[in-house]
Amino acid sequence: xxxxxxYFAALRERMGTAEEVIDAPAGxxxxxxAWLVARDDQADALAHPSTRLIVNDxxxxxxxxxxxxxxxxxxxxxxxx
Amino acid sequence: xxxxxxYFAALRERMGTAEEVIDAPAGxxxxxxAWLVARDDQADALAHPSTRLIVNDxxxxxxxxxxxxxxxxxxxxxxxx
Amino acid sequence: xxxxxxxAERFDAGALLNKMSGADSDCGAxxxxxxxxxxxxxLTALELEHYPGVTEKALTRIATHACKRxxxxxxxxxxxIGRMEVGEEIVFIGAxxxxxxxxxEAVSFMIDTLKTQAPFWKKEFDAQGERWVETRAEDDRAAAxxxxxxxxxxx
Amino acid sequence: xxxxxxxAERFDAGALLNKMSGADSDCGAxxxxxxxxxxxxxLTALELEHYPGVTEKALTRIATHACKRxxxxxxxxxxxIGRMEVGEEIVFIGAxxxxxxxxxEAVSFMIDTLKTQAPFWKKEFDAQGERWVETRAEDDRAAAxxxxxxxxxxx
Numbered sequence: 001x002x003x004x005x006x007y008f009a010a011l012r013e014r015m016g017t018a019e020e021v022i023d024a025p026a027g028x029x030x031x032x033x034a035w036l037v038a039r040d041d042q043a044d045a046l047a048h049p050s051t052r053l054i055v056n057d058x059x060x061x062x063x064x065x066x067x068x069x070x071x072x073x074x075x076x077x078x079x080x081x
Numbered sequence: 082x083x084x085x086x087x088y089f090a091a092l093r094e095r096m097g098t099a100e101e102v103i104d105a106p107a108g109x110x111x112x113x114x115a116w117l118v119a120r121d122d123q124a125d126a127l128a129h130p131s132t133r134l135i136v137n138d139x140x141x142x143x144x145x146x147x148x149x150x151x152x153x154x155x156x157x158x159x160x161x162x
Numbered sequence: 163x164x165x166x167x168x169x170a171e172r173f174d175a176g177a178l179l180n181k182m183s184g185a186d187s188d189c190g191a192x193x194x195x196x197x198x199x200x201x202x203x204x205l206t207a208l209e210l211e212h213y214p215g216v217t218e219k220a221l222t223r224i225a226t227h228a229c230k231r232x233x234x235x236x237x238x239x240x241x242x243i244g245r246m247e248v249g250e251e252i253v254f255i256g257a258x259x260x261x262x263x264x265x266x267e268a269v270s271f272m273i274d275t276l277k278t279q280a281p282f283w284k285k286e287f288d289a290q291g292e293r294w295v296e297t298r299a300e301d302d303r304a305a306a307x308x309x310x311x312x313x314x315x316x317x
Numbered sequence: 318x319x320x321x322x323x324x325a326e327r328f329d330a331g332a333l334l335n336k337m338s339g340a341d342s343d344c345g346a347x348x349x350x351x352x353x354x355x356x357x358x359x360l361t362a363l364e365l366e367h368y369p370g371v372t373e374k375a376l377t378r379i380a381t382h383a384c385k386r387x388x389x390x391x392x393x394x395x396x397x398i399g400r401m402e403v404g405e406e407i408v409f410i411g412a413x414x415x416x417x418x419x420x421x422e423a424v425s426f427m428i429d430t431l432k433t434q435a436p437f438w439k440k441e442f443d444a445q446g447e448r449w450v451e452t453r454a455e456d457d458r459a460a461a462x463x464x465x466x467x468x469x470x471x472x
Contacts, residue, residue, distance in 0.1 A: 009366050009438035010449045050452075054436070057371050073368060077452035080365065080396060080437025081262075081352055081408050081428055090211050090283035091294040131297075135281070138216050154213060158297035161210065161241060161282025162197055162253050162273055162417075175338060175347070176331030183330060183353060187404040190355035192330070193348075195421060198338060200345035202415075249342040263459070266350060266425050273417060304418070 001026055001068035005036075010076045014045055029053050029072060030062040046074050082107055082149030086117075091157045095126055110134050110153060111143040127155050163236045164229065166221045168212060170244040175254050182236055182256050189235045189258040193265035195273050196255070201248035204288040210243045210252070213281035217241075220280040228257065228272050231312070232264035239272060241282065271308050278305040318391045319384065321376045323367060325399040330409050337391055337411050344390045344413040348420035350428050351410070356403035359443040365398045365407070368436035372396075375435040383412065383427050386467070387419035394427060396437065426463050433460040 003024050007015045024035050036043040045051065053060050054073040066072065084105050088096045105116050117124040126132065134141050135154040147153065163185070175196045183192045199208050225237040238256035246252060253276070257268040276282075277297075284295040318340070330351045338347045354363050380392040393411035401407060408431070412423040431437075432452075439450040 006368075008368060008436065009440070012366075054368070054371060057374060073371070075368070075436055076438060076449065078433060078436055079439045079450040079452055080367070080435050081432040087213075089213060089281065090285070093211075135213070135216060138219060154216070156213070156281055157283060157294065159278060159281055160284045160295040160297055161212070161280050162277040162301075174331075174335070176329075176333075176335035178331075179334050179349065179351070180329070180331035183351060183406065184404070187354075187356040190352055192351045192353070193424070194334065194350075195417065196334070196338060196347045197345055197417065198347070199342075200415060201342040249339070251338065260355060262350065262352065262428060266421075266428075269348075270421050273421075300418075 001066070003032065003066060003068070004071040006071065006073040008073060008075050011045060011051065011074050014042055016042075027066065028062065029055065029060060029064045029066060032066060032072065033062070050077050051075065052077070082147070084113065084147060084149070085152040087152065087154040089154060089156050092126060092132065092155050095123055097123075108147065109143065110136065110141060110145045110147060113147060113153065114143070131158050132156065133158070164222070164225045165236070165238045165240070166218060166225060167240045168214075168217050168221070168243060169240070170242065173240055173242070173251060173254060175251055178238065178240065178254055178256060182238060182258050186235045186258060188260065190260055191262040191265040192256070192258045193262070193269040194254065194256040195269050196251055197253040197273070198251045199246050199248050204290075205248060205286055206289070207248070207287045208246045208252070209285040209287070210241075210246065211283045211285070212241075212243050216281050221276065224272055224275045224279060227275070228268040231271070232257075232259060232268045233261070234259045234264060234268055237268065237272065239276065241276070241280070243282075274301070274304040274308060277301040319377070319380045320391070320393045320395070321373060321380060322395045323369075323372050323376070323398060324395070325397065328395055328397070328406060328409060330406055333393065333395065333409055333411060337393060337413050341390045341413060343415065345415055346417040346420040347411070347413045348417070348424040349409065349411040350424050351406055352408040352428070353406045354401050354403050359445075360403060360441055361444070362403070362442045363401045363407070364440040364442070365396075365401065366438045366440070367396075367398050371436050376431065379427055379430045379434060382430070383423040386426070387412075387414060387423045388416070389414045389419060389423055392423065392427065394431065396431070396435070398437070429456070429459040429463060432456040
C-alpha cells in the first residue's frame with residue numbers, strides 16, 4: 001500500500017529527507033518502522049520510544065493500523081515555547 | 082502624650098477626618114482605641130478585629146505600646162489590585 | 163532591577179512589557195498581569211485611596227521578597243491611585259527571569275500578596291451611589307497559600 | 318475569542334497585550350507570558366521547525382481546553398518559526414478573564430502544555446555549531462501536573 005512518510009527535525013536530518021512516498025506491506029505503524037529499519041539501518045531512531053507518531057494529523061500509538069494513502073509523520077520530542 | 086491619628090477609606094469617612102493630633106494618656110494601641118471610643122461612639126469601628134493598625138509605617142498589634150510623637154493609622158481591610 | 167511606582171496617571175501596559183522584554187538578553191521569560199476596571203454590573207468608576215509612603219514600602223517589600231524567592235532579573239509593580247473609569251488600567255505586575263516557572267510564579271505571588279499587604283482601598287461608583295470594596299475571603303486565602311508554602315519549604 | 322497564529326515574522330508583545338486589554342470591559346484581568354531567545358551561554362541564534370497544519374490544530378486544542386477549564390474571555394497563542402537572533406521573541410501567550418486566578422492559571426497551563434503537545438522543534442546555534450534542543454524532564458513534569466489535576470478534579 002502507498003504511505004506518505006514525513007520526518008521532522010533531527011529525524012529529518014538523520015533520514016536525509018523530509019518526505020517520501022513508499023510502497024509498504026499492510027500492517028501497523030510498528031510494522032512499518034520494522035520495514036523501514038530493514039531497508040536502512042539509519043531508521044533505527046524511528047523505533048526509539050521517545051519518537052512520536054502522527055498519522056493523518058493525529059498522534060497514534062505504534063499499534064495503529066495503517067491504510068493505503070495515510071500520511072505518517074515521525075517526530076522527535078517537541079521542544080517549542 | 083501627643084499622638085497623630087490617621088484614618089483611611091471607610092474609617093476616614095466614619096470619623097469625619099483624615100488626621101487629628103490628640104493628647105491621650107500613655108498606653109497601648111488598644112487603650113488608645115478605648116479612649117477614642119469613650120470620646121465618640123462612632124469610633125467603635127476602630128475596635129473591629131478587621132481594622133489594621135499601622136504605627137510609624139509598620140503594622141503593629143493592639144498590644145503595641147505608644148510613645149509621644151507616634152503616628153498611628155487605622156486601616157480597613159486592604160482592597161487594592 | 164526593581165521598579166515600584168504609585169501614580170495617578172494612566173500607564174501603557176504594552177510599553178512596560180516591551181521595556182521589560184528588551185532590557186536583558188539573558189532572560190528567556192517575561193510574565194505579566196494587569197488589572198483593569200471591570201464594567202458589566204452597572205459600575206461606572208473606581209476611586210483608589212492609599213497610604214502614601216507606607217504603600218511604596220509595602221510594594222518594595224513584596225518585590226524584594228519575590229526576588230529572593232525566585233531567580234528574577236526584573237520585578238515591576240505599578241499601581242494607580244485616584245479616579246478611574248471602566249476599562250482603565252489599575253495595576254501592572256511584571257517579572258522577567260531566565261526560566262518561565264520563576265517569572266509566572268513571581269507574578270502570581272506579587273499580585274496575590276499586594277491584595278492583602280498593600281494599603282490600597284477601592285471605592286466603587288454606580289447609579290445607586292458609592293461603596294467601599296470589601297476584601298474577598300478568596301484573596302486572603304490566595305495570599306495565605308504563598309506564606310504556607312514558604313513555611314512548608316523551610317520546615 | 319481565540320487567536321492562534323504561527324508565523325515567521327516578528328511580533329510586538331506589548332501591542333498584543335494592549336489589544337487584549339482593550340477588547341472587553343467585562344474583563345478585570347489580563348495575564349501574559351512571552352518567551353524570547355536567551356543569550357548568555359554563547360548562543361547566537363535559534364531555528365524553529367514545526368509541522369504545518371498539525372501545529373495549528375494542537376494550539377487550537379490547547380486554547381480550547383483552557384477556555385473550557387477556566388472562565389476566559391480571550392485566549393491567545395502566537396508562536397514564531399524560522400530563524401531568530403538572541404533577544405527576539407519566540408512565543409506569546411495571553412488570557413483575559415473576569416478574575417485574575419483564571420487568567421494567570423490559563424497562561425501557565427497554555428505555555429506548559431504547548432511545550433509538550435505542539436510539534437515545534439528548536440535548533441540552537443553557537444560558535445561550536447548547531448544542535449537540536451532536547452525536551453527537559455522538567456517540562457514533561459509541568460505538563461503532567463495539569464493533567465493530573467484534572468484527573469483529581471474529575472475523580
